[in-house]
Amino acid sequence: MAKTIDHSTQVISVKDLYKSFGDLHVLRGVNLEVSKGENVVVLGRSGTGKSVLIKILVGLLKQDKGSALVLGQEVSQLNEKELRQLRLKIGFSFQNSALYDSMTVRENLEFPLVRNVEGLSRAEINDKVESVLDAVGLLQTINQAPSELSGGQRKRIGIARTLILEPEIMLYDEPTAGLDPITCIEINELINEVQEKFHTSAIIITHDLTCARQTGDRIAMLLDGHFTKQGTFEEVFAENDERIKSFYDYNFIQ
Numbered sequence: 001m002a003k004t005i006d007h008s009t010q011v012i013s014v015k016d017l018y019k020s021f022g023d024l025h026v027l028r029g030v031n032l033e034v035s036k037g038e039n040v041v042v043l044g045r046s047g048t049g050k051s052v053l054i055k056i057l058v059g060l061l062k063q064d065k066g067s068a069l070v071l072g073q074e075v076s077q078l079n080e081k082e083l084r085q086l087r088l089k090i091g092f093s094f095q096n097s098a099l100y101d102s103m104t105v106r107e108n109l110e111f112p113l114v115r116n117v118e119g120l121s122r123a124e125i126n127d128k129v130e131s132v133l134d135a136v137g138l139l140q141t142i143n144q145a146p147s148e149l150s151g152g153q154r155k156r157i158g159i160a161r162t163l164i165l166e167p168e169i170m171l172y173d174e175p176t177a178g179l180d181p182i183t184c185i186e187i188n189e190l191i192n193e194v195q196e197k198f199h200t201s202a203i204i205i206t207h208d209l210t211c212a213r214q215t216g217d218r219i220a221m222l223l224d225g226h227f228t229k230q231g232t233f234e235e236v237f238a239e240n241d242e243r244i245k246s247f248y249d250y251n252f253i254q
């Protein structure tokens, strides 16, 4: 299956964004565009403001200056109801997949559906659960408890759980953290499969350069409060910038 990136449609458009906490000036003129169907990897050292940017995009924080459009809407202008509706179109895959251990895989997947989509029949719920589980290759785990699964499998189930609401945008926060190298590659492949099968656009926050290279159609490097360099993996790391080089040198690449 081929990637279909529509560069004429921006699902995320951030312009000259500023955010400070007291004297700590975290974001200083951030610009970022994500096209429909595109996977953009955000790289940056710890504390550079990656999470702050994501929180502004989903309305958990407000910027001091600049604009952040998500699916055509200025997030800071939305009321609570509009924000809830927007967040339903965004799938979050957090570092800790946070599955409920007291529920089976099936129940974990049903949970967001039952909570957010009204009027689904039992058969429709079953169908959706089975279809996303199949998409992540774990249909056989449907009646298992998350505690019986490996870290990589739990990560997949977490991704399936976000896919069940058919998001337009996926936000992956450190998708490969804590996984062994082979499982990391499987998760990178899954991120690409999700992009192709579900036509999602994504921001992938990672420190893992293999993940960045395998999943990123474009890499955006957050340095000194803004995206100093954006381009393909090769373009970004071909830069003769000591800060980018040192990021590369200190991160293991396979």
Ligand SMILES: Nc1ncnc2c1ncn2[C@@H]1O[C@H](COP(=O)(O)OP(=O)(O)OP(=O)(O)O)[C@@H](O)[C@H]1O
Pocket: 021, 024, 026, 044, 045, 046, 047, 048, 049, 050, 051, 052, 053
């Ligand atoms: N609500 C807040 N109040 C005050 N300071 C904050 C707040 N949120 C974030 N910060 C500060 O902003 C800076 C950037 O934080 P952020 O969590 O975005 O970093 P990050 O790039 O995501 O780091 P990591 O890779 O470690 O997750 C940090 O110095 C953090 O302490």
